[in-house]
Amino acid sequence: xxLSNPQRIKKVLLHLAxxxxxxxxxxxxxxxxxxxxxxxxxxxxxxxxxxxEKKIPDSLKVFEWGSGGSTLFLGKNFHSVKSIEHDTKWxxxxxxxxxxxxxxxxxxxxAEINLANQExxxxxxxxxxxxxxxxxxxxxxEDHFGPxxxxxxxxxxxxxxxxxxxxxxxxxxDDSWRYPEIRNLSKAKNIEIHEGIGPCRAGVTSTDLHFY
Numbered sequence: 001x002x003l004s005n006p007q008r009i010k011k012v013l014l015h016l017a018x019x020x021x022x023x024x025x026x027x028x029x030x031x032x033x034x035x036x037x038x039x040x041x042x043x044x045x046x047x048x049x050x051x052x053e054k055k056i057p058d059s060l061k062v063f064e065w066g067s068g069g070s071t072l073f074l075g076k077n078f079h080s081v082k083s084i085e086h087d088t089k090w091x092x093x094x095x096x097x098x099x100x101x102x103x104x105x106x107x108x109x110x111a112e113i114n115l116a117n118q119e120x121x122x123x124x125x126x127x128x129x130x131x132x133x134x135x136x137x138x139x140x141x142e143d144h145f146g147p148x149x150x151x152x153x154x155x156x157x158x159x160x161x162x163x164x165x166x167x168x169x170x171x172x173x174d175d176s177w178r179y180p181e182i183r184n185l186s187k188a189k190n191i192e193i194h195e196g197i198g199p200c201r202a203g204v205t206s207t208d209l210h211f212y
Contacts, residue, residue, distance in 0.1 A: 011203065011204050012026075012197065012202070012203060012204055015195075015196050015197060015204055016197070019196065022046060022196070022197055025046060025197070026197050029041070029199045029200065030197055030198065030199060030200065030201060030202060031202060032200075034200065035069070035200055036068055036069030036070070036199050036200050037068050037069045037072070037093065037094065037097060038069070039069055039199055039200070040069050040072040040073055040076070040097075040101075041069045041070075041073050041199045042068075042069055042070035042073050042074075042138075042140075042174070042198075042199070043068065043069065043070065043140075043174065043198060043199060043200060043201065044070070044172070044174050044194075044198055044205070044207040045194045045195060045196045045197070045198045045204070045205050045206060045207040046196055046197050046198050046199070047194040047195075047196050047207075048172065048194035048207035048209065049073070049198070049199075051192075051194065051209065052077065052172070053073075053077055056077075056136065056170065058077055058078050058079055059078075059079060060078055060080075060135035060136045060169075060170075061078075061080045061082075061134045061135045061136070062074050062078045062080060062081040062082070062134065062135070062136045062137075062138065063081075063082050063083075063084075063130055063134040063136070063137050063138070063161075063164075064081065064082065064083040064084065064137075064138040064140065064141075065084050065126070065129075065130075065137075065138065065139055065140055065141040065157050066083075066084070066085065066138070066140035066141020066142065067083040067084070067085040067090070067091065067094045067108055067141075068090075068094060069199070070083075070138065070140065071083045071094060071098065071106060071108065072097060072098065072101055072103065072106075074106075074138070075098070075101065075103035075105045075106040076101075076103065078105060078136070079105050080105055081105050081106045081107065082107045082109065082129075082134075083106065083107070083108050083109070084109050084111050084126060084129045084130075084141070085108065085109070085110055085111070085141075086110070086111055086112065086113035086126050086141070086142060087142070088110065091108070091110045094108060095108050109129065111124075111125040111126040111129050112124055112125045112126060113125075113126040113142060114126075115142070115143075115144050115153060117151075118151040118156065121153050121156055122156050126141075127153075127156060127157060127160055130160055130161065130164055131164070132164060133164050133165075133166050134164060134165065134166065134169065135165075135166045135168070135169045135170070136169060136170045136171075136172070137161040137164070137165060137169070137170075137171045137172070138172045138174070139154050139157045139158050139161060139171060139172065139173045139174065140154075140172075140174045140175075141153075141154075141157075145178055145179075152178070152179055154173065154175075154178075154179055154182070155179055155181060155182055155185070158171065158173060158179075158182050158185065158186075159185060162185075162186075162187055165212050166212075167212065168212065169212045170209055170210065170211055170212070171186075171188070171209075171210040171212070172207060172208070172209055172210075173207065173208045173210070174205075174207050175205055175206070175207070176193065176206045176207060176208035177195075177205065177206045182208070183208070186210050187212070188210035188211055188212050189211055189212060190210075190211040191208055191209070191210050191211070192208065192209045192211070193206055193208050194206065194207045194208070194209065195207075
């Protein structure tokens, strides 16, 4: 979050004071040197990871923008996962991990991205990779978004996802604190905001689940 270091530390301490059972995870997986890809975990909030792992049926068809530890996590928990990546070097690293994991559920695809402006992004292969109905969409991946940005790729991805989400489906938006407009655009029946610590991040984040 866009906070000063003292504010960030205070927020973490408050979270751990209210959820002391998260402390072992925080010490082991949030402050260590491993990456989410090493841990085979998403870079989401911990409570959203636990929710997806324990409460979402493994039969759902998953589509993901932005690959990494989340791809392997999803591959372990769902029968069908299509993940879209734009960075060639990162694609090769993730693809190696996928091959080593022998998870047949994962389809990892490389697609061109154009972040020059909103119109260019909405016409690139990365966004257009979602062209069929799915049950669970993960809005993550590259955005180049900051406090002075006038548009966000993830907002465009979310709007695209709403066109293809199945009845009863779920859209997950990572780092949702950056994109308050997404909650206003959502046509979901219910939105759950999971704020807290997560793997490989010293501070806190928020991950939203939109239920349709």
